[in-house]
Amino acid sequence: MLSQRIPFGAEHLFNVQQIADATLYTLQKLGARDYLDFAVLATDFELLAKAMKQPMPTLKTAAELTGDLFTAAKGWPQVKSDNWGRAVF
Known part of the structure; x- marks a missing residue:
């Protein structure tokens, strides 16, 4: 499901905030919010942000994690x- 948002091979096109949004959206769609506090992932995203020399992402609430977040209009x-989630350039 995550590769529908961030296709394999296109990861370099996305910033840490977008990676966090896509990851949390996918987990939410799988129902993980019922048993996992998403705040525990903050450290992982912080490490990714440091490695990519980007600011720490804001972890969005359930109400903010909607499908319209992933539109060109939202950047x-x-x-x-392709059918296997690989980027096609």
């Missing part, structure tokens, strides 16, 4: 992918 990179 989301538009990448085509």
Whole structure:
């Protein structure tokens, strides 16, 4: 499901905030919010942000993690992918 948002091979096009949004959205769609406090992932995203020399992402609430977040109008990179979730350039 995550590769539908960030196709394999296109990871370099996304910033840490977008990676966090896509990850949390996917986990939410899988129902993980019922048994996992998403705040525990903050350290992982902080380490990623440091490695990529980007600011720490804001972890969005359930109400903020909607499908319209992933549109070109919201600045989301538009990448085509094949049936296996691989980026097609």
